[in-house]
Amino acid sequence: MKKGFSLPLWVAGAAKSALKKLVGLPFENYELIRIPNEKKEIKIEIHSVGLLKDDSHALGISFARSGLDLDITQNLEIWTIAAFEKISCKNLVQTNLINIIAGSGVGIKEDTSEICISDFAKEVLYENLLDIIPEGFILNLEIIFPNGEFLAQRTSNQSFGIVNGLSIIGTSAETYSSASPDQLEEAKTELSNLVKNDFKGKVVFVIGENGLNLAKTCNVKLPIIKVGNWIGPLIVDAAIKNVQTVVLFGYHGKLIKLAGGIFHTHNHLADGRIEILVYLAVKEKVPFEIIDKLSHLDTLEDALLLLESFSKSIAEKLFQNLSNMIEKRSLAYVNRYVKTDMEIAAIIFDRKRKIRWSGKNGNDYIAYFQFD
Structure with missing residues (x-):
């Protein structure tokens, strides 16, 4: 399997280099990044580092090398700006010694304005930076992706309530392509292990890291497997393994492809989302002028908004029909x-991370999903 290293490691590498510069250590063109709970270090290449603002701040720069040709973060430029803040006497017991700041191009949660960063990414930063921070200080660490806001427009981030840039959501040190056949084998192995151990016959398949993140915020009373883009072959594998029910839980922009008979959902291989919705609109006898406008849109979310502005009831019926077609196809x-x-x-679910539609079978399983 073609693989590389996830975004959190490249961020940590740039941050460690900047922090070392700030405390007077010499620059090296790489940093050894320790992986939490693992006895190994990974060598991360550093592009450059320098002091700023009368030497009170340090800038470290790296370029992400995920090793995946179709990864949005491949060759992503990463800046980290490190600065110390003295802890007052009354705050000497403070345990949060790293203040992670979302700079330009880094995604934040729309509802809270907090930086969108995974627990794993935080753990990597703490593992590698804490022992360098001088006693009596906290580290203010600003992360910047100079091209992040532009690249985020090519993702589904906004669909998950993430705005202004790219999220830092890696959950492991190594990266694996969701378009790689080996990624399918990994999911098959996970399913095989699941059915061996007190399995009740029902499983939830989610697409990608964002879908998994959302599913985990629900108190789902069913086992969850991240399936990447290999939905069709994995459903077949589930049937071979005598799984009784597969619940497909996902964002409308991904699952709509199944309604059109597209069962490998990576955008580089097939799209067709607008065309599928246009087909449903024709069947529903939506006026031609609305169908014409639909055909010129780029995203399914824009299409949904257009339909809702025309008729909320028709929009709801179209997406209900879509849900049923996903199950049938x-x-x-x-x-x-x-x-x-x-x-x-x-x-x-929709771009606001709210469950909106379900097929005839899906109606029986909505109660399994309880959002906090």
Whole structure:
């Protein structure tokens, strides 16, 4: 499997280099990054480092090397600006010694304005920076992705309530392509292990890291497997393993592809989202002028907003039909390879991370998802 290192490691490398410069240590063109709870270090290349603002701040720069050709963060330029802040006597017991700041191009949560960073990314920073921070100080660490806001427009970040840039959501040190066949094998292995251990016959499949992150915020009473973009082959594998029910939980911009018979959902391989919605609109006899406007839009979210401005009831009916079609086409896909009466349920959320639609089967499983 083609692999590299995740974004949190490149951020940590730039941050460590900047911090070392700030305390007077010499520059090296690489940093050894320790991985939390693992007995290994990973060598991260550093582009440059320098002092700023009368030597009170230090800037470290790295370029992410995920090793994945289709990864949005491949070659991403990363700036980290480090500065110390003295702790007053009354705050000497403070345990949060690193203040992580979202700079330009770094995503924040729309509802709270907090930086969108995974627990793993925070752990990597703490693991590698804490022992360099002088006693009596905290570290203010600003992370900047100079091209992040532009690149974020090519992602589904906004669909998950993340605005202004790219999130730092890696959950492991190494990266794996969701378009790689080996990623499918990894998901199959996870499913095999699941069905061996007191399995109740039902499983939730989610697409990608953002979908997984959202699913984990629900008190889901079912096991969850991240399936990447290999949805179709993994559903077939589930049928072969005699899984009774697969719940497809995902963002409308991904799951709509299944309604059009596209069962590998990576954008570089196939899109067709607007075309599928136009087809549904034609079947529903939506006026031609609305269909014409739909056909010129770039995103499914824009299409939804257009339809809702025309008629909320028609928009709701179209997306309900879409949910049913996802279930129907998915089962038909599976039955091309193996005869099964496995149940496939679809539950779809929108850009505000709210569950909006479900298919006829999906209606029976919404109660399994409880948002905080």
